[in-house]
Amino acid sequence: xxxxxxxxxxxxxxxxxxxxxxxxxxxxxxxxxxxxxxxxxxxxxxxxxxxxxxxxxxxxxxxxxxxxxxxxxxxxxxxxxxxxxxxxxxxxxxxxxxxxxxxxxxxxxxxxxxxxxxxxxxxxxxxxxxx
Amino acid sequence: xxxxxxxxxxxxxxxxxxxxxxxxxxxxxxxxxxxxxxxxxxxxxxxxxxxxxxxxxxxxxxxxxxxxxxxxxxxxxxxxxxxxxxxxxxxxxxxxxxxxxxxxxxxxxxxxxxxxxxxxxxxxxxxxxxx
Numbered sequence: 001x002x003x004x005x006x007x008x009x010x011x012x013x014x015x016x017x018x019x020x021x022x023x024x025x026x027x028x029x030x031x032x033x034x035x036x037x038x039x040x041x042x043x044x045x046x047x048x049x050x051x052x053x054x055x056x057x058x059x060x061x062x063x064x065x066x067x068x069x070x071x072x073x074x075x076x077x078x079x080x081x082x083x084x085x086x087x088x089x090x091x092x093x094x095x096x097x098x099x100x101x102x103x104x105x106x107x108x109x110x111x112x113x114x115x116x117x118x119x120x121x122x123x124x125x126x127x128x129x130x131x
Numbered sequence: 132x133x134x135x136x137x138x139x140x141x142x143x144x145x146x147x148x149x150x151x152x153x154x155x156x157x158x159x160x161x162x163x164x165x166x167x168x169x170x171x172x173x174x175x176x177x178x179x180x181x182x183x184x185x186x187x188x189x190x191x192x193x194x195x196x197x198x199x200x201x202x203x204x205x206x207x208x209x210x211x212x213x214x215x216x217x218x219x220x221x222x223x224x225x226x227x228x229x230x231x232x233x234x235x236x237x238x239x240x241x242x243x244x245x246x247x248x249x250x251x252x253x254x255x256x257x258x259x260x261x262x
Contacts (some may be wrong), residue, residue: 011245014239025225027227092166
């Protein structure tokens, strides 16, 4: 167990980076239709989706770099909670039916990052070391 | 920061429990058609879906309780990697197109649990306290 725990801060950084890269893709899909356009989204994006896309791209990039991890993760966790309760939950209380399971996972991963920080491999950690 | 770090093991347990409950639902959808049947799944479940369904159902329950967290999380992380590269990756390189981002997120969350353990609130932690 001891030597597994040693690696936890590094694997936390990998989880952070993987989640952030996936998250960026949600933003690029909404905003610049890359790699595909969001299925069923209206062409002039509603303001709420525009805000969501900017949060997902800007916040996702900061999170992938591990810069200001805790406040950024807090904002994104909040965004995902809003997304779940406005877009998914009204359809059904079951995540398996309302397809909001992914939003819940993002929400809790980001919420955990608020408390755990960015892990070993992050700009936050590099700046702390330099001080 | 310090006071946030104190809460990290507890929030880790919350993340573990939420991910496990969502994961159980993936299993019950396949095995018991609860709360809905898996869309597009054949009535007689293929062997590999049956294995996946039971791993998700049983492994998810163990993970929600926090019993044998590290080995269970290791197996489920592997299951999600197999699922991603068998089911999703052949369709497209981009997770948002191949719809595999959920599988990637589960894979990394579970992989992190292998190293971080179950957190503060788990049967593993209770058993360790009372040898």
